[in-house]
Amino acid sequence: MTKVFVHGVPETSLLWGELREQVSGDSVALQLPGFGVPLPDGFVPTKETYAAWLAEELRKIDGPIDLVGHDWGALLTLRVATLGDVPLRSWAVDVAGVFDPNYVWHAWAAALLPEGKGEAILRERRTGSIDDAATFMIDSGVSTSAALAMATAHDEVMSRCILGLYRSAVPNVSATWGTQAQTPTSSPGLVLIATGDRVDNETAARETAERLGARVAVLPGGTHFWMFDPTGTAAAALADFWASLP
Template sequence: MHLQEDLLDGEPIRWLEHGAGPPVVLVHGIPTSPRLWRHVMPLVDGRSLALELAGYGSSIPDGEGRDLGLAAQADRLLRWLDLVGVESAVLVGHDLGGGVAQIAAVREPSRFSGIVLTNAVCYDSWPIPSVKAMQRGAPVLRYLPELALYPSFVQLIHRGHDDRARALESIGVHWQHYVSHGAARSLMRQVAALDVADTLAVADRLPSLGLPARVVWGDVDQFQKVEYGRRLAADLGTTLRPIPGGKHFTPEDHPEVVAAAVNDLLVPSPEDDRAH
């Protein structure tokens, strides 16, 4: 698994890459990075490319002064596909990355061979209350020292995991980017860009998207309720695959389930032929 870097319209863009075969593009959310997919990518039967959203992970410093909203991130994703020469990829999204995936797929469905969404933001499901509170308090919170935010970060991660060992691993993986680049300012910059209008703008286009789809959901997620997963699945013409007892960070706690959904679309079933 290697971190790749290039320039997109003069600005740095990074992604993790692993494997060979049909392309699979994976998009993370907040407060994570491409390493969210570190346990999924080795299980995928294809060439996995996990995009790092602008202003996240090792790209946090590059987020200053840039539009970090979901619609802008989707536009970058589409232009990045041209940069890396990827065509007809299976598109996979979690959390905010699921919103980015919906927008990108609606804008250019011909670029994708299928879509997998897991505990994704959608419709009016977000921002969650804790993020709204951060948005309201951003003018003050951005000046807090890193240690003041760390307990809240730890609590958020634990609330989103049903596997405690994986949660502890996740804290170390994802906090390092924030503490390296100024946690308070970085996180506040990210949350300030979040606007539910981005997913609402494409919601009525999902039923006519016409792409083979899989929707996988931790069914006790406190952040993105399973009812939203059922609605997404229905709109995308598929059946929800619940993960009993699963919480929010499914790519870390249940990578085998997420990878199985991706691999399903790398070998399309007869019912998926309707999209082509």
């Protein structure tokens, strides 16, 4: 089995370093195009393009695949899992509440949607102090080295990709992807609920899990960056899930 991890925004695959050390077996952390790596020629950064890219990358990996997504990586994982055209042994995501049909984008995402304003917000972020840009991540438990490296990777290309993702998901992701997300997925799923994650909503996350036939694992006190949990609770939740599969 291969564990495949997909990060969110504004992040890179460095997000998964510590968790990958805690889980057994082969693993790979994919890097979304434009997030610390170049954009392929002709790549237009929208949610549809990224979902198609993820599906294609997964087809290159010898299975069975246990797919794990965080933040936008979670939304892309849910898209792949609900379409069911890429064989997965399992999938696991956080922020499943964002996949709710009634979800309203959180304040930072909503601020990026207007033309001009979003560009200005991200320009200020990437041209300001790297320490300041990394502070939110560090305060939420991300290691200083990983937070600084991800903040450093935030360039103009990453800004364009972030804006492209959010602006392709108005009013929310389910507006276009929700039709295929009303019945249990063909592969077993796990919804991780980090109780300290202000992006997520536990009630909506549980409803998403119920619609998709997924299990739920609560991470008490976990932040948006639950994968940096020093107690090993997150790694244990994933390991228990994987161990329960055929």
